[in-house]
Amino acid sequence: MRTILIAPLFIWLLAGCASQSVDPGGIWINQAAIDAASQDGHLREALLAYGPNLEWRIEPQRRRASYSNGYEHDEGRLVREADERLRIDFYGDYHEYLSLDGDQLVQAASGTWPEQRFVQPTTAAAAHAPAGSSFEQALYKAYLGGRWTIQHGPGQGGLVLFHADGRVEGLPGAERYALCLAGDCAAMSGEYDSLWLQFGEQGQAWLFERDGDRLSIYDAVNQAQIDEMPEYRKGPRRWRLQRH
Incomplete structure (x- = not known):
């Protein structure tokens, strides 16, 4: 009799655990775009091919979700639908749909862009940290991480380190850097990849090409x-620069 009483209780507990949905809360980044940029070297092409959204922040307790595309940031109301999809309602009757596929968060395809x-x-x-910071740090580490040597230009022979938090060491005069991901900087650079270098209180845009472990930085005219x-x-x- 004791076994008969325990078994239903055990089955009920298992059923309760199985019915619990996976928590989608937290930060999610577009790793496919990072991988493509790191392998191919062409940053903007990778972001356009696998974007445009680069990071989602899901906050179930607040019933809010937000995304960043490297230029814009928007927040909407989070609604969990009956089929466990997440509907994000934005201002102006605009919606996005998210779902979990194993360890991935899937943004459904729409009339504007493909599945991400x-x-x-x-x-x-x-x-x-500002929206999109987790994506940027992962990108900076994968795309420009490691030890670079200046083969040509001011500081020739010196060691350069691009840190994931935007600091740069060893590039004469430069203190910080930022890769152009989207927006006005991309429009101004046309077909080229660009970055911003900060020299004390002043900074300027530069164009660059990354071919494997070789990085060339050009004046932006x-x-x-x-x-x-x-x-x-x-x-x-x-x-x-050459990476070793």
């Missing part, structure tokens, strides 16, 4: 009129 997949980062940015948005073309090469 996200994973949770190995190391997430601090809770107070503005060919637009003074009253127009800058339009950069590749100028003289300032640095050539």
Whole structure:
């Protein structure tokens, strides 16, 4: 009799555990875009091919979800539908649909863009960090991490380190850097990849090419009129770096 009483209880507990949905809460990043950029070297091409969204932040307790595409950030109301899909309602009657597929968060295809997949980062940015920071840190580490030597240009022979938090060491005068992911900087750079280098209180845009473990940084020459948005073309090469 004791066995008969225990068995139903055991089955009920198992059923209860199985019915619990996986918690989608947390930060999810577009690892496919990072992998493509790191392997091919062409940053903007990879972001366009696997984006446009680069990071999701899901907050079930607040019933909120937000995304970043490297330029814009938008937050919407999180609704869990009967089929366990997540519907994100944004201002203006605009919706996105998310679901879990194993350890991936899937953003459903829409009339605007194809299906996109996200994973949770190995190391997430601090809770107070700006939206998109976890993606940026993972990208910076994969794309520019490691030890670089200046083969040509100011500081020739020196060691350069690009840190995941945006600091740069060894590139003469430069203190911080930022890769252009989307928005105005991408529009101004056209077909080229670009980055921003900060020199003390001043900074400027540069164009670059990454071919495997070789990185070339060029002057960004503005060919637009003074009253127009800058339009950069590749100028003289300032640095050539080799990663070891």
